[in-house]
Every structure is written in structure tokens, then in C-alpha cells.
Amino acid sequence: MNIEQYGWNEEWNSKWTEKLKQDDRELEPGRIAGDFGSRYRVISGRGEIWGELSGKFRHSLTGSGDYPAVGDWVVLAMQDEGTHAVIHGILPRRSVISRKVAGQTQEEQIVASNVDTLFLVSALNDDFNVRRMERYLIMAWNSGANPVILLTKADLCTDAEEKMAEMERAAPGVPVHVVSALxxxxxxxxxxxxxxxxxxxxxxxxxxxxxTMVNWLSGRNLQLTQDVREGDSRGRHTTTHRELFVLPDGGIIVDTPGMRELQLWEDEGGLDLAFGEISTLAADCRFSDCSHTREEGCAVLAAVASGTLEEKRLLNYRKTQKELQFQNSKEVKQKRKTVAAASKSKPPRSKGNSWQRVLDEY
Incomplete structure (x- = not known):
């Protein structure tokens, strides 16, 4: 098995060498190809194996976002002559696509990591929704991956060019492609x-x-597919877990379960990038703390009045901005509670990321 096929390169080898340069143990790199809860499907230099977290590594994790995710490069100790492995850490991620878990719990859910390009997929049927795509763009820009919009099922649409133009207006500078697997x-x-x-x-x-896109691009039936519901074009959950595959041309593709609702986790500048023209206009507002709601001299409201900025886009910006501010306040409170609880129950720990601490103790 050649791990270079799964994205291992000089950059990752350099990170590995830097982190383990003083470690003489028999550890090997591997990439998470499938997340099945307590077990992971891992690609290593010895082939495809099953991996589980070591006890020390699991104990060091403080949140769901610290756990290995599909796309992660991990540190492996082989067991039983290489038939399975124990995972002792994660190499620092280059990009992280994440969302907030469903419900009221303040936890991060990682969709995939170390992704170069994020395909944001929208069907050209009754489920086509520009406002929803704006939310996905925030997640993409926050991740560090490059967003690309795919408008699928073009065979079901009679005005694909108009919808493409509409999407391009909502995503300035982001490539938009119309495709039909059928x-x-x-x-x-x-x-x-x-x-x-x-x-x-x-x-x-x-x-x-x-x-369907995964199967089409790979030329194989790697994933099950189902028809959407009649009447509302809403889909049924087909993919139940995240999984990584190698394509015939050498690329690596990650399929993820569909989302009924995208709850954003945090903002690392993605809001301003997704709504770039609003941020640009805001620089000309009379007041630096302008909320773009009713202030005099607001350049954003002037753009809406002149028709150069769509009002629905501004409303979605305001709504998402408030959501992220509320989410951030809840996250800060949760972190303070977690730190306070940890300080009462555990002795001080050494600085450094969790995977390096585990390696030092291993």
C-alpha cells in the first residue's frame, strides 16, 4: 500500500519528522478513511486496517472536536503483526470543516479534515436554496479549504443557467459548476x-x-443512493457515516451524511468572506459600529435602496451574524465551565497539544 496515494507528501513527512525527531519507537503514519464510532478504518503503509484510540490518548481529549476525523493523519502503533493498530495521536490539521452538533449541546462536529477543496452541493430541483448556500460558504471559508459550488441534477432543470447566475451573485469569486451525473x-x-x-x-x-457524485466520479458504485421524496424534493439519508475513497485519476474524495440543518460552529472570518460586498460597503458607513438596520449614513442600506445589494442577502447576513454572536457567547460560557470543572478535578497539565502529550507519556 502506497500512502502517497492518500495524500502523504513532503509537507506531511516534514511535520512527522519534526514531531517525532526525538522518538525512537516504532510508530507509523496512517490516514483516517472511515469513522465508525469506536473504531476507525485507517490507511497505512501496510494496507487498510482497523484502528482504536489508546486509553491515554482518549483520556487526554477534552471535546468531540479533538477526536480523529476522516482525513486526519494519525500516529499508529501496530498490533498483532500489523493486522490492526492503536492510535496515539493526530498530526496538526491543515484544514478543518466543522459544524455545531445538532440540538442544544455546545459541541463541535468535524465533517472532514485536511481537505483541499470543499464541494458545496445543491440540487437543481425544488430544494434549490441560495440562502442555505450562503451558510455553507461561511463553513467553507472558516475551514481553510477552497469552496466550489456544484449544482447537480441539471437534467431536472429547465433554467439551469439562470440558477447558476443567481448562485454566482450570492458567491462572488467562488467557482460554480452545473453537472448531471445522469x-x-x-x-x-x-x-x-x-x-x-x-x-x-x-x-x-x-x-x-x-x-451519486461519488459513484460518478469514481466510476464505481461505492455509495448507496436513493430517490428524493416526491412533492418536496427533500432527500432521504443514504450516507450514514463519513468515508474517504481514492478516485481513478488519483484524487481523494470524502462523502459525508446529508444535513437537514447546518448549525455553524464558530466564525474565523468566514462571515465577512461569504458576504464580502457587505463588508466592503460597511467601510463607507458613517458610524464604525453601524448595524446596517436604520442608521443614517449607512452605505449598506443605501446599496439596498439603489438595488445594487439584494435585501434578502442583507437579511440573511444579519440573521447569521446574530446567530454566530449568540453561538460564541454560549461557547465561551461552556468553555469556562469546562475549565473550572477540570481545575477542580485534575492537577495542572503540561502545555502543548493533546497528541504530543500522549506521545510523551507513551
Missing amino acids: LRDGREALQPYLGSGQTVALTGSSGCGKS
């Missing part, structure tokens, strides 16, 4: 993202055609 149309435009060693991930609402 008609096998549009694949050549995706080739630049699928080169050898490049990792792409697909995300979108249920029924938008992600698994």
Missing part, C-alpha cells in the same frame, strides 16, 4: 480539483446528489 455532463470541469494527492470533500443537504 447525462454524464460537466465532469471535465471538475478535473482540476481531482488531481493526484488532492483531497476533496462533498457536503450539502440530504438528497442533493453527493453519493
Whole structure:
């Protein structure tokens, strides 16, 4: 098994050498290819194996976002002549696609990591929704991956060019591609993202055609697919876990379960990037703390009045901004509670990230 096929390169080898340069133990790198709860499908230099977290590593993790995710490069200790492995840590991530877990729990859920390009998938049927895509763009920009919008099921749409133009207006500077797996149309435009060693991930609402895209791009039936519901074009959950596959052209693709609702985790500048023209206009507002609601001299409201900025886009910006501010306040409170509880129950720990502490103790 050649781990270079799964994205291992000089950059990762340099990180590995730097972190383990004073370690003479028999540890090997591997990449998480499937997350099945307590066990992980891992690609190593010895082939595809099952991996489990070591007790010390598991004990060092403070939140769900610290656990290995599909796409992570991990530190392995082989067991039983290489038939399975114990995972002792994670190499620092280059990009992290995450969301807040469903419900009221303040926890991060990692969709995929170390992704070069994030395909944001939207079907050209009754489920087409520009405002929803704006939320996905915030997640993409926050992740460190490059967003690309795929409008699927073009065979079901009679005004694909109009919808493409509408999406381009909502996502300035982001590539938008119209594709149809049924008609096998549009694949050549995706080739630049699928080169050898490049990792792409697909995300979108249920029924938008992600698994169909995986099968089409791979030329094999790797994932099960289902038809959307009649009447509302809403999808049924087909993919139940995240999984990584190698494509014939050498690219690596990650399929993820569909999302009924995307709850954003935090903002690392993604809001301003997704709504770039609003941020640019805001620089000309009379007041530096302008909320763009009713203030005099607001350049953003002036743009809405003149028709150069769509009012629905501004309303979605305001709504998402408030959501992120509220989310951040809850997250800060939760972190303070966690730190306070930990300080009462545990002695002080050495500084450094969790995986390095585990390696030092191993």
C-alpha cells in the first residue's frame, strides 16, 4: 500500500519528522478513511486496517472536536503483526470543516479534515436554496479549504443557467459548476480539483446528489443512493457515516451524511468572506459600529435602496451574524465551565497539544 496515494507528501513527512525527531519507537503514519464510532478504518503503509484510540490518548481529549476525523493523519502503533493498530495521536490539521452538533449541546462536529477543496452541493430541483448556500460558504471559508459550488441534477432543470447566475451573485469569486451525473455532463470541469494527492470533500443537504457524485466520479458504485421524496424534493439519508475513497485519476474524495440543518460552529472570518460586498460597503458607513438596520449614513442600506445589494442577502447576513454572536457567547460560557470543572478535578497539565502529550507519556 502506497500512502502517497492518500495524500502523504513532503509537507506531511516534514511535520512527522519534526514531531517525532526525538522518538525512537516504532510508530507509523496512517490516514483516517472511515469513522465508525469506536473504531476507525485507517490507511497505512501496510494496507487498510482497523484502528482504536489508546486509553491515554482518549483520556487526554477534552471535546468531540479533538477526536480523529476522516482525513486526519494519525500516529499508529501496530498490533498483532500489523493486522490492526492503536492510535496515539493526530498530526496538526491543515484544514478543518466543522459544524455545531445538532440540538442544544455546545459541541463541535468535524465533517472532514485536511481537505483541499470543499464541494458545496445543491440540487437543481425544488430544494434549490441560495440562502442555505450562503451558510455553507461561511463553513467553507472558516475551514481553510477552497469552496466550489456544484449544482447537480441539471437534467431536472429547465433554467439551469439562470440558477447558476443567481448562485454566482450570492458567491462572488467562488467557482460554480452545473453537472448531471445522469447525462454524464460537466465532469471535465471538475478535473482540476481531482488531481493526484488532492483531497476533496462533498457536503450539502440530504438528497442533493453527493453519493451519486461519488459513484460518478469514481466510476464505481461505492455509495448507496436513493430517490428524493416526491412533492418536496427533500432527500432521504443514504450516507450514514463519513468515508474517504481514492478516485481513478488519483484524487481523494470524502462523502459525508446529508444535513437537514447546518448549525455553524464558530466564525474565523468566514462571515465577512461569504458576504464580502457587505463588508466592503460597511467601510463607507458613517458610524464604525453601524448595524446596517436604520442608521443614517449607512452605505449598506443605501446599496439596498439603489438595488445594487439584494435585501434578502442583507437579511440573511444579519440573521447569521446574530446567530454566530449568540453561538460564541454560549461557547465561551461552556468553555469556562469546562475549565473550572477540570481545575477542580485534575492537577495542572503540561502545555502543548493533546497528541504530543500522549506521545510523551507513551
